[in-house]
Amino acid sequence: MNKVIVAAVALAGLGLSSVALADGAGKGKQSFGKPFTMNGAAMPIGDVLAKAASYEGKTVKVTGLVTQVCQAKGCWFEVAPAEKQKGVRIKSADYSIFVPKDCAGRTATIEGTFKVTTLTEAQAKHLAEDAAKAGQKAPEVKGPVQEFQLAATAVELN
Numbered sequence: 001m002n003k004v005i006v007a008a009v010a011l012a013g014l015g016l017s018s019v020a021l022a023d024g025a026g027k028g029k030q031s032f033g034k035p036f037t038m039n040g041a042a043m044p045i046g047d048v049l050a051k052a053a054s055y056e057g058k059t060v061k062v063t064g065l066v067t068q069v070c071q072a073k074g075c076w077f078e079v080a081p082a083e084k085q086k087g088v089r090i091k092s093a094d095y096s097i098f099v100p101k102d103c104a105g106r107t108a109t110i111e112g113t114f115k116v117t118t119l120t121e122a123q124a125k126h127l128a129e130d131a132a133k134a135g136q137k138a139p140e141v142k143g144p145v146q147e148f149q150l151a152a153t154a155v156e157l158n
């Protein structure tokens, strides 16, 4: 039963991401999810991460560099102040946002709810494997990992 569901979700994800890839070929502006509801400029993600505890559970509008993307389905991506810096993992609040798998290096603006969470070693491993490109080895993961997450409702890629 589980396998059937996973296969169905994977197929749905493939369909959606191939549409997104076709749209994203020119790397213009792309929007995903619902419209933004917060007016005003997005905060640099570094400002939020520097005071992570005070943003726990809050809805924020942030911007940063896409540093990693789920290579399985594009169902999550990571946004950081700069390459090789700790960032925040962005997932859609209701698993409805799939971004192009090649969007690393682009600037993203996201609205969503921020939280600090702890991944089990198994979860962290799974996500590291998702991020590894075909033929690449996932980085090793040991023990639980603290991470920042954003449950996104609106995403814009530039």
Ligand SMILES: [Cu+2]
Pocket: 070, 071, 072, 073, 074, 075, 076, 130
């Ligand atoms: Cu994924």
